[in-house]
Amino acid sequence: MTAEMTAAVLYGKEDLRLEQVAIPEACKGEIIVQVGAALTCGTDLKVYRRGYHAAMGKPPMLFGHEVAGTVVEVGDTVSKFHVGDRVVPLNSAPCDVCFFCRHGQQNLCEDLLFNNGAYAEYLRVPARIVEKNTLLIPDCIPFEHAALTEPLACAVRGFEESGAKAGDTMIVIGAGPLGLMLMHVAELAGVSVIAVVKRADQVEVARIFGARDVLRLDQVGDIVLAARTLTPSARGADVVIEAVAVPETWEWAVDMVRKGGVVNFFGGPPSGTKVQLDTNRLHYGDITLKASFHHTPATCRTAFDLVTSGRFKCAEYITGRVGLEEISKVFPRMMVRSGSVRDIKTAVFPGGRLV
Structure with a gap:
């Protein structure tokens, strides 16, 4: 039997x-x-x-x-x-x-x-x-x-693919489980994090995981302007990571990044989803658009080290x-x-x- x-x-x-x-x-x-x-x-x-x-x-x-x-x-x-x-x-x-x-x-x-x-x-x-x-x-x-280790490995890869370094400013849109991991990974690397969140309960938790500043959607009229205002000289963030996966937040990400900056479309939207982006801003702003999916054995080991080190x-x-x-x-x-x-x-x- x-x-x-x-x-x-x-x-x-x-x-x-x-x-x-x-x-x-x-x-x-x-x-x-x-x-x-x-x-x-x-x-x-x-x-x-x-x-x-x-x-x-x-x-x-x-x-x-x-x-x-x-x-x-x-x-x-x-x-x-x-x-x-x-x-x-x-x-x-x-x-x-x-x-x-x-x-x-x-x-x-x-x-x-x-x-x-x-x-x-x-x-x-x-x-x-x-x-x-x-x-x-x-x-x-x-x-x-x-x-x-597994979800953290995805966040580690998203961070690494964004090319952020210590001293940079990063905006993370979304405070779900992966958005929070991205904030914490960035903070541990010495990056200054601005979080864009939807609900009141997400403010405290974003700060727990490393956000220097937190913007609530229901408390600002123009979320793009509010986010850019928090960046040095209001020029926009060096890196913006989108972790919500809806067209509106993809568009926000492009408008929040500085000239020469990097946008990582980390959130995975449903098949067939379309967005509209300002091609003039992309071209003349020399903006890099990226997306990152899943993990690799190398990022799994990096994530595992973060977990086992206690960091x-x-x-x-x-x-x-x-x-x-x-x-x-x-x-x-x-x-x-x-x-x-x-x-x-x-x-x-x-x-x-x-x-």
């Missing part, structure tokens, strides 16, 4: 169910991880709303991808990890042989391998991720902190804790903003809620 575990399975739009499924077994090169903690994520919320993700999988599918835990089984040929090791397996790994990998763009890999199933008691980690993108966790780091405010970032049995209630709550300053990211514990 096949042993079973509890796992969250996504069947379609807003249809997430807890079920008993077979505990995975490790094939050649793979490991099985007993999940110590998994984290909620904006990408998971998008998939929950839409019912699928073209790259990450189609329903019915195991769900969740930010995770850390303990190795309980290793497959043949695995030598880097052993039973009992505490690890954070990232949610993807590149092939390292395609055109994009060979051109230093592993995040665009033509055969980027994704892995899901974090909201479960056990997780199978494919051989490629075991080999290229699984990291040993020091004993002193809680699982829920280590699991922050990143992990404890402040984990604002909710639930047992796995509560997961089907978590995503409906995420769809309705609570207005709570302590509502950033929830840790899910298969072994029961930890406090």
Whole structure:
């Protein structure tokens, strides 16, 4: 008789169910991880709303991808990890042989391998991720902190791609989980951060994660003018990162950056979204427009170092804790903003809620 575990399975739009499924077994090169903690994520919320993700999988599918835990089984040929090791397996790994990998763009890999199933008691980690993108966790780091590595790696890559350096001024539009990470990464690098937020509860949390100044949309008439006024000589920011993913904020970003500056369209809008930009300002302002997607093994390791060094405010970032049995209630709550300053990211514990 096949042993079973509890796992969250996504069947379609807003249809997430807890079920008993077979505990995975490790094939050649793979490991099985007993999940110590998994984290909620904006990408998971998008998939929950839409019912699928073209790259990450189609329903019915195991769900969740930010995770850390303990190795309980290793497959043949695995030598880097052993039973009992505490690890954070990232949610993807590149092939390292395609055109994009060979051109230093592993995040665009033509055969980027994704892995899901974090909201479960056990997780199978494919051989490629075991080999290229699984990291040993020091004993002193809680699982829920280590699991922050994946989203933080995306923020690190967004920051690095923007070319910001110590002493620069950066505007971050949006104070969702990734917007806050971008603020904190920038602050740790010595960048002066101006945050543009929507709600009153986001003001304090933006300051916690490094914003020098915070602008609330409902308190200013002209958000572009207000943001530029806070920059040196009101010339605009050296870098503007858009982390909301709507056309209006994309346009704001271009209007908030200085001549010669960089705009990073970090937020991922739905397919088919269009924006209108002032081409005169782009051309004569010599403005660089960029976008950054996902992470690479290198930025995963940079993010992991921020977490394990204690520099990143992990404890402040984990604002909710639930047992796995509560997961089907978590995503409906995420769809309705609570207005709570302590509502950033929830840790899910298969072994029961930890406090």
